[in-house]
Amino acid sequence: MSELNAHSMTTSSGSSVLSRDVASSEPFKLQVHELGCSRPPCEDERALTMEVLGICNPLPDPDPELESILKITNSIFGTPTATITLLKGGSGGEDPHDVVYVKDGDGCARGDYPWRWAFCTWITQTGPTPKTLVVPDAEKDARFSDNPHVVGENPWIKAYAGAPLVASNGHRLGTLCVCDNKARDFDAGQCAILNNLSEMVVRHLEKEQLLKIKQSDNEALKFAYKRIERALDCFENCVVLLDTSVPGFKIVYANEAWDTLIGLARDKITGHTLTEVFEDSMGLELPSAKHRLAADAGQDFAVVRAVVKGSSLQKLMYLKFRPASSEQLDEGAIPIGVPRHMTVTKQTDAKHLYFMAVHDLAAHRSASSTSSTRRSSRMTSASFGLQRDEENEVEGLIVGRLIGRGSYGSVYSGDWFGSSVAVKVIENPVGRRISQAVGLEVSMSTDLRHPHIVATLKSWTRVLDSNMRPLNSKKSSGIDVDNLLTIRPLKKGCEDNSPTAAQSEAQPASTVDHLSQPPPTSSDFGKFSSNQACDMFDAAAGSLQAANQEDPAWPVISMSNLATCDTSSWLDHQEVQDVSVSGHVVQLPGSVPQQYDSQSLSTPLDAFHQGPLGESGCIQTWMIMEFCDRGCLQDALDRGWLLDHCSCVTGRPRMEAVMGLAFQISSALQYLHSENVMHGDLSAWNILLTSVGAGSNSCGVNFMAKVADFGLARDITDKIQTQTYGTITHQPPETLLTGTVSKAVDVYAFGVLMWQLYTGSQPWRGFTHAQIMLKVTSGNDRLRFPLCTPIEYEDLALACMAFNAEDRPTFDVICEILKNMQV
Structure with missing residues (x-):
């Protein structure tokens, strides 16, 4: 076995050096x-x-x-x-x-x-x-x-x-x-x-x-397993799986709730058709010709008044049909994403399968009348409000499947005038701080243009009422929402504080170049100030407050308050202090370390489930972004895409690919820092990969890296202190100890990425967050490279991960060193 894959090795100083998977000896x-x-x-x-x-x-x-x-x-x-x-x-x-x-x-x-x-x-x-x-x-x-x-x-x-x-x-x-x-x-x-x-x-x-x-009266069990009220609601739902390719829609499966609701044993109807079991309340055959056309087209449809054939009760039923390949089983299901590279759906052999939800009509109407005031606690706030029949605020935009969802928002695949795009939807309740945070993300990601930064092509906002329906001039008590629906970049030379200029210099969607072309340079786009973005969000917030006449508090998640992985209970009573830009919250200085629900150690800490939004609705921000079809860098590392052959036992890193991707990422950060922008959450999860042609294959792989997710980005020229920051495995000692952030934070995170690129592993894998903080802040332990690592590469990575921020190189220096190493 090679040095890279030895289980444990020892340096001349006697310290443990680990192989691909781990960073420390215990x-x-x-x-x-x-x-x-x-x-x-x-x-x-x-x-x-x-x-x-x-x-x-x-x-x-x-x-x-x-x-x-x-x-x-x-x-x-x-x-x-x-x-x-x-x-x-x-x-x-x-x-x-x-x-x-x-x-x-x-x-x-x-x-x-x-x-x-x-x-x-x-x-x-x-x-x-x-x-x-x-x-x-x-x-x-x-x-x-x-x-x-x-x-x-x-x-x-x-x-x-x-x-x-x-x-x-x-x-x-x-x-x-x-x-x-x-x-x-x-x-x-x-x-x-x-x-x-x-x-x-x-x-x-x-x-x-x-x-x-x-x-039961066991409070300990109830505390360990919260949200049971939401879960119990789902158990009453009767779900039937249908094969619509069979005339009359064959019943393939029905869940346990069928027996209770219908009063007919499931085994009596499995294998039979919908036509044999149900009919319209007027005695008409189901499914009708219209229903069959909708099923052939893969559309949702419903039967409002249906009855069970031969039943003496003649109870009216509401039947709702949804393709089995829909994103969610029903409104109460936890959304689960699909891999990014699979978001352009092929014609599946199972396209003829449908789920049919069966409801007692009277109970369904009663539930519908109260559902607008009670949001499911099993769903995150980011899952609200995307109404497919109301989504097309932008001409030519077709929103596709869910890619991922968290407290940062939801990301969908999409099509914009025939080009694949990603559509990010962020929903936030009213409040100046969160409005400024989203405004900064929108303005920065729209304004920044670099070949290795994911481009934001268009962004806009809309205001949703307490029922999560878009407000407009006819339904919002005289509120003018038109000026809130599009955030437009100014042409170069326009004053930053001129709202009329911002509204008059819109770029029509049809004029955007085909997305397969390289991103335009900054000279092709006007400047758009973060102050202007924040003002527009505050205007939206004011309109929504006027419509609903209340200003709900926005909670802060502090590690000092965490007792379990679940967060729903704290969010109802936390005081407003500060918020993270996109939900990336880690331990505040002076608090007691606790373990909580992050799905992976190097995962951004935005996996919290947030409670329901208040009665006042929210502001919804949409961003059309460049689509990266190869997923994220973390997935590529896990799969071994940078190894000379696909084996975690004998595979060795391909230095051409490692160096090439490192240089691409560093060049993007060099550009950001030249614009006085700190990314703030640089990690392998936030580096996306996009395919390139054979002629563009410059580092031995058929993809290139692009920096994404500016939810924690800041305009910054010097160090500041904050209570919110990103992925804990990529944070430097000064941030974890005192909340200090500066451009040196990105340099430290890049050093961690260099370690990941070479070792193919997640940093500090297998450690709790408290253990990571102790190791990073003590200065006694750090990520170690295998003995066979090229010395120049290792020296640069370790310099980037220096304990003191002042000892870390700038990205101008980093890019120069990497360029010389490539030569």
Whole structure:
């Protein structure tokens, strides 16, 4: 085994130097091939959730409900194996007896399997918000290429797709996954179907135990598992899976709620058609010709008054139809993203599958009348308000599938005049501080133009009322919202403080160059000041306050207040102090370290679930951005894209690719700092990759890096102090100790990125946030490179990660050194 892949090595000073996976000698000693995926930092709370639910206890017999879902899943995907795998609480791969538990399987036996070889454990590392894990060819993925299930004596996994089982308190319990014994592709529609089926699995797993918790007086259990009111609401929903390619719409599956609502056993109607079970209240046949056309077009549709054929009760039913490949099973489901490179959906073989929600009509009308005043606590604030029939404020824009969602907002794929784009939607309640924060992000990302910075092509705002409907002059008590709907860059030479100029110099959407061309230079775009953006947001805030006559408080999340991973309880009573720009909040100076719910150690700390918005509605900001089709740098590193061959055991870094990407990122930061802009949250999650042609392949790979996410960016010329900052694994000592930020923060984060580019690992993997803070701020430990690292590269990275900010080089120096190293 090479020096790079040795389990542990020793320098002349005797300090431990670790290989690809780890940064320090304790408590994490071996690498991914030996241990498998590390546990998330919120493992204690996640394990408590598993214990409270009691779902890992072996059952004498398989669960018929889960078996039905698994058989349907295999049928839909045409795979030989589907499993429901639960991630048992434990220490991770350090314990050789650590296992995952296959609760039910179709094509796979139930029981315990070693943690270290399980694909499903990586569902905790897919990013700050839940996302489908897709492995089209396991032999080409460094995480799995040496796995005995892939290359052993009896290999049976060549392709894998797993949807996270997300509990009502946000923890990831395990996966619903499919495995194939040959490499294959999955498309975004199939991922969405798998996500929706995983939601049905979670509801079944949670139902019995949450009913017991709600009825009990055990406050400890209630505290450990919050939000049960939302979860219990979902259990009453009757969901039916239909195959619309069969005349009359064949009923493939119905959940347990069918028996209670309809009073007819499920096994009596499974395999029959909708036509045989339901009819219109006027006696007309269902589905009608109009319904069949809507299903062929993949549209949502509904039947307002339906009755069960042959029933003496003649209870009126409301039937709502939604494609099974929709982003969410229903309004109460936790949204789960799909990988960025899969967002352009192919024609899926399962496009004919539909979910039908069945409601008692009277109960549905009663619930609809009160739903506008009660938001589901299982949903984040970022999930509100995107109404597909009202989204097209911009000509030519078609919004596609969800890519990711968190307290920072929601990001969707999109199409703008035939070009692929990303659409970021940020929703915030009224308040000057949060308005300024969003205004800064919009103005900076719109104004900054560089080949290695994700371009913002257009941005605008709209005001939503308490029912999350856009306000307009007809519905908002005389409020003029027209001037609030578009933030437009000024042409060069216009005064920054001139609102009339800002409104008169709009660039028509049709004049934007095709997005496959290189981003225009700064000389092609006018300057747009952050003050102007903030003023426009404040104007919007004033309009919304006038409409609703209240100014709700905006909560601050402080680490000193954290007791568990869940945040919903604090957000109702926190005082207004300060807010993070995009939800990236870490421990404040002087507070006591606590563990909480971040899905990955180097994940941006914006995975908090926020409580419902107030009665006053919100301001919604839309940004059309350049689309990066290869995902983020962290995913590329995990998959081994920068290794000379795809193996976490024997693969070595390709220095041409490592150096090339490092230079691209540093050149973007050099430009930002020349404009006195500090990024503030530079990490592998916020570096996106986009494909390039063969002629542009300058560093041995077919993609290039672009810096993204300016939610924490600041206009800065000197150091300042703050209570909000970004990814804890990439923060320097002065920020963690005193809240001091400056341009040197980006330099330190770039040093961490250099370590990641070479080692292919996440920094401080397997450590809690408290352990990371102690190691970084003590000055006694730091990220270490393998012995075979080129000395010039290592020296530069260590200089960037110097303990004192004054000792770190500028990006002018960094770019010069990297350029000379490339030569």
